[in-house]
Amino acid sequence: MTLLRYLSFRLLGIVVVLFVIAVVTFALFYLLPSDPARLACGRPCTEANLAKVREYMGVDQPWFVQLGEFLRGILFGRTFGSTVTIDCDAPCFGYSFLRNATVTELISDRFPATASIALGAAILFLVTGVIGGLIASLRRNSVVDRGIMTFSIAGVSTPVYLAGILVILIFGFTLRWLPTSGYVPFEDSPVEWLTHLILPWVSVAFVSAAVYARLTRSEMLEVMGLDYIRTARAKGLAEARVIGRHGLRTALLPVVTVFGLDLGVLLGGAVITERVFAIPGIGSLLIEAVGAVDVQLIVGLTLFAAFLVVTLNLLIDLVYGILDPRVRVG
């Protein structure tokens, strides 16, 4: 299979996956007896008013019609509103009537915060996890190894919200080193952006790095016993290079796979972290949307999260090919 064929096959797969997710989400919220129009209708809500709102939101239609409209909107764009016209250009992932904004706008408002948490935390836990695992594997069965592994088990065993609250207590209130909540956009103040994100990063990283440390350690133990490591040493390479270029390179393959998934999920909204640290991101938006039965926003966000996961999956598979030429496609 050529790279092009492979890519088009996978992209088609992504489209199918997203379609399935859209259908399932629509159907799911249609099963809910909740009526979003009533929540949007205000106080007091008369029958006449309700009917107007229903029509305006399109929820008077059966779910498959709504779904059809939604999908059509993605491809061709659509308009909302009854007495005013709200344009939602293609690709239109829906419109939140409660927030008077297109889902695309809402996502682009909220995504920087989520992306900041996700990317920073991901880098932090990847780096600390891999380094920890590496050190543990090189000092196998030593005190250092046992220490790192115990610490990592502690990480695995801690729910992320507990970690979050604990770091807030320690660094925010007891030591008063860092702000404990909120998000400052990078454009406004890079320094504040950083200081506000350190605690979320640390708490996510503490919980996730553990997995990476364990994975790296076991892979390194495996790889460092392989023949080509001996070859590299026999060439006269410095030990650091042997470990870094020849050992770690292969040991990181499974790490990359897990990382791709984790990053995808994190980018789709770090629900709990955002909640604990009061960061307005995709995750908290989703929770709010669910609470308000804002169906279009829910579907839009779900699709967005799913899109991130599956695209990152594809990306990781491609990166995998670079790291390991044996599985390279094309």
Added chain:
Amino acid sequence: ITGCTAGGGDTGDGEQTLYILSTDTTLGWDPAINVNFPSTWEGLIARRLTTWKVTDSGVEVVPDLATDTGTVSEDGLSWTYTLKDGIEFEDGTPITSADIKYGVERTYSPDLAGGLHYHQSLIQGGDSYAGPFDGAELDGIETPDDKTIVFHLTTSYGDWPWLAAMNAFAPVPVGEGTDLAAYDEQPIASGPYRIESNVAGSETVFVRNEHWDQSTDEVRTAGPDKIVIRQSQNPSTTAQSLISDTGDAKTSINAYPLSAAELALVNADPSAQERLVTSDGGMLYYVALNNDSPTLSNPLVRQAVQYATDRAAIVLAQGGDQAAVAATTLIPGGIAGHEDFDLYPEDVDKAKELLAEAGYPDGVTLNLWVANEDTAAAEALQQGLARADITVNINPLDIGVMYGDAMGGNPDYDMFLSYWIGDYPSANSYISLMFDSAYIDGGYNLSRTNDAAVDEAMHAAIAETDPDQAASDWTAIDKQIMGLGSMLPLYLTRNSYLGGSDVEPFTIPGYPPFPDFTTLSLAG
């Protein structure tokens, strides 16, 4: 950086900033859909015909853009207001009666659902009106000249003066606000502040509106130079930083009341305790007993539930008398028409007897819907009822889903625990929306009370324009409804706020149980 910059709200040039720490994640400011009280945030940017003056004892309606609180015609069907001189929008254009009319008209647009709609069917022609965006006008509002505005009602309405103080009666320049998203983010201000920036989920920044004239405004004091509403704040960290009282926290205040755990934290810190302000009353927590439920349709069972309720435990589970007071009536203290009575003093044996009489000698099982954040009250209720062999299955739900379900044609609950606070301080706003049979499906009549006598009495009381007569009417209705047993009031919250040390002392009445942000000021 929160907690790191020294010197409170004073920035270099002596500018004072008040920080309001809110858990909200999106704040919209379009007056057509904003449901803030006139004395809270929206009141800072949007003036209206009349507004609230909040004092220790309560709240009264006072003129705002209008010169008086309105004159009613003989038949009670038309209200006339005259506008003051020297009132301007933030861009300097004068505010005219047409702007007010346009503002009210906007609320009729289905594109702007979600606000408070008390006025909508009251104003003539409102039932068939769909907003001004396609050029139509609302016949029931007359603007003979730039300074005068007349509202023609379909029926006389005693609470009308309260309605005219609502956000819907704030002016919007004619023709503006058609880009709904943009206007919600940054409406054109008429109050002492205008919105400088508004980042959803992050913060809204209010700065002084140069075109607001203090001499035209008898309520607002506009103390701080700048007000920042920090959104998406975590309540627990909010409390912690207010207690610590360093940096920005010195000029900060929480927007929503402290919880029991946060109160305990404050109590542990004497210096914070001094700054704590607590209202005498607040939101009414209640349980609606579903009259359509197979078990609770029997009034005896409803009464048994009433008698078995352990209010003391419930109140303590909220954090004790510092956080709540037991409530046994519908109309809370501080609202005209309130009278203290308890038709069902706690009596477990009596509850058992009633159950036996109703044909349930071995007890009953009831389900209870409750919002995720209110399960503590539900559990305390549950253990109280358990004493009378009433088993309660708690079903915690997301609050939106809960209401969406209950009002959306799936009232599959026996009991429904929630809270209520009137949109204005009138017994009407506490009772009619919750017990009028017209609001059974789709409205807030969650107990599904369908009693012709109650309906009739309420309609009479609503039309009553004499305040004293209305008050005594409502007291009677309160007793009447409590007699049906379909409503179980639990407690009134006592709302606690913690201001930073640079926030000038303030008080909070039982209604509205929120700080009056329009008069809050900073030391220095």
Added chain:
Amino acid sequence: MTATTAGRDDLAVSARKTGFRTLVGKLARDPFAVASAVTIAVFLLAAILADPITAITGNDPFTYHQDLLDGQGQPLGWGGGISADHWFGVEPLTGRDLFSIVVYGARTSLFIGISATLLSVLIGTIVGITSGYFGGWYDRIMSRIVDVMFGFPVLVFLIALMAIIPADLPRPPFIVLVIGLFGWPGISRIVRGQALALRERNFVVASKAMGARSGRIVLGQVLPNVGATIIVVTSLIIPGMIAAEAALSFLGVGVTPPTPSWGRTIGDAILWVRTSPMYLVFPGAALFLVTLAFNVFGDSLRDALDPRTARR
């Protein structure tokens, strides 16, 4: 076939013990394994025998003891009200016995954690092995399904589902079903990768050459060789599942109150950590200990099952 085996019948009797007993023997020699197994056993026992255990002090996790609280609902006395009757003290606001809450909480948390893990591991292993071993279209379709599962936010599903299911049905089984059904894709991915590699291994081909059916090859050759991975994954996932239940409770879609669950208690206790720290310490320590034990035990079990480390 030759005469030489005639006198060797003794051989046929004493087979090398590879079964359960050897495994136990090996584990018994590993102090970490013993310690963690004992910890897990203690918690499991506590969960099963919650009634008699809490009966010792005559408590249950539901009864309010508000007489033990001050006017603001704070426990009176030292350590959150620790006393002979209330070993771990009492809960703020309600005065419920914290020891009972932790013990009964073990029931909920372990039940959910373990059953959801078993469900995930079962599905993940079946899907992973079959799609890795058989490959082709089946594998491609399965991979896409895994993508869907990954892409779908569990939380949305749960919140929606909780609103649909009738209130009087017990929630734990639903939570198990949902987090179990959403937990398998990761496992299936790992298992699939291994099965894919094993498919090409000579001993699998050899088995095929000997005339073994696919089912037998999957069960007899492939499964034992992914067993170690599955065990490690399982031991890592149980704590994850317990934490997932806890997180759901934190977001308000977990088990219904007043059913005790560690997740809910910890979620509540966090608010009180500065004023009633013991409220957090006991359930927190329980959660931490049991997850630690599962992790350590998983590691030991893997070592014990791997013939290459047999002589350790």
Added chain:
Amino acid sequence: MTRTDRAETVLAVNGLRIEFTRQAGPADPVPPAVDGISFEVHRGQVLALVGESGSGKSATAMSILGLLPGTARVSGSVRLEGRELRGADAAELRRVRGGRIGTIFQEPMSAFTPAYRIGWQVAEAIRAHHPRMPRAEVRARTLELLGSVGLRDPDRVGRSFPHELSGGQLQRAMIAMAISCDPVVLIADEPTTALDVTVQAGILELLRGLRTTHGTAILLITHDMGVVADLADDVVVMRQGKVVETGSVESVFAAPAEDYTRELLAAVPSLSSLQTAPRMPSAEAVPGDAALAAEARDAVIAYGRAGLRGGGVVAVEGASFRIARGKTFGLVGESGSGKSTLGRAFAGLLPLRSGSIEVAGVDLATAPSARMRSLRSTLGYVFQDPASSLNPRSLVGDAITEPLRLHTRAPERERRRRAAELIDAVRLPASTIDRFPHELSGGQRQRVAIARAIALEPTLLIADEPTSALDVSVQARVLELLAELQRELGFACLFISHDLAVVQELADEVAVMRLGRIVEQGPAGRVLAAPENAYTRRLLAAAPVADPAAQRQRRELWLALDADDPEAAA
């Protein structure tokens, strides 16, 4: 080392002793892997280290470079050009590794890091010792090196990843890497074990060239006596960590002083005299249908999916031959010529693209799956790599009786009895039955694989290189065993090997394969003694014999043939 006209000593090992300690567990005494051995390697000379598997050859070589794992305890002295290497600091060791001493490892396939291109890896070796050499120069030197080891297209090879190259190419690249810094000593640990004879001959030639042109001293580790005879000047024979005998290659081969050496040499199978002149084809006796065990007719086998225009790798093209009952059919040919592919096809593991294969009168392509399974019960298969064909998690006893479990209802006890019988039949100690595969030596594992293959007394045994991983003494034992079992059980055997001597010893009929085609077939005696095909002749000439004098003649012959043949292997 008695001769005095020797060139200078570059590497001297003295009283070397290596012990491996166990990671954990009781400290039961383990005998040292290497116990006080001494030898010297001289400039421009080849010293061969021979001995059975596990005798400590590799451990010795690794200890010279300090590459043993941390569990090894080493004592004694290793001197390179007079300087002590043991106890040298890391920097010094790095300078020596790859700089003064180059190393060629066994199994080239796994000796390169899979993630990097060959050229990069060779360049890395250069840069490790010449950090300031400009990029272009490094590149030029890399290409030059790859060219100098006889790789046809150094540019392409340099750009390839390890998995894209053949074993022979990789081994050459490995040599290029080993000599990249003009080492004074080259350690070659089984440099040709996995390669077929023609490639092997090429590589030995290359090593010889290095020795003469650069004066490189070579420490050659092998268990192939033919290779020793071909290349070595001196021989050190090891057994169980001790030196048994030392001497010049001529003297050791002509007059071994020790019993063990004699045994070792006797075990080497030898090709009978070789005729290289082409002969007229003669009529060959082809077995009649009645005596037929299996037959291939125009079999075409390909890997990968067949697209519209063919596609995939066609590994075997139009193979036709018959295997007579009770006879052994030998299949020889260079690596990658399709031997194993044919073997697999006979077991029904690969589909045919066209043609047919019949086993016991059943056409494999059309047989229903039930028929196929019962057919497989009459089929034994010994895989090319015995270690990997045993499930690491099954006990030997269970592995051997797997066919019984699949095809009979024999109870546990009965199976165990049978397992003991089989273990005995392949001459393994009875205790083997309760071991895991990793607890056995390569030779033992091979025998376990054979035991499993004959468990159901097959009518056809497919043996794919059953001795490739074994040292000569063990190999001799296994071959003897196979012959004996065949006599006893009377199965037909498809015997795949690239070792012509082995095939000659065992096979009745032989087919020679090259590039997926059978180039010549006929009775073993005829084909291997008087080949008609040029390729067969070259193959025969390339096989080294364990006699230094004879091997020198053969080498010249091979060189002549090689020069004639335009398609000589790269």
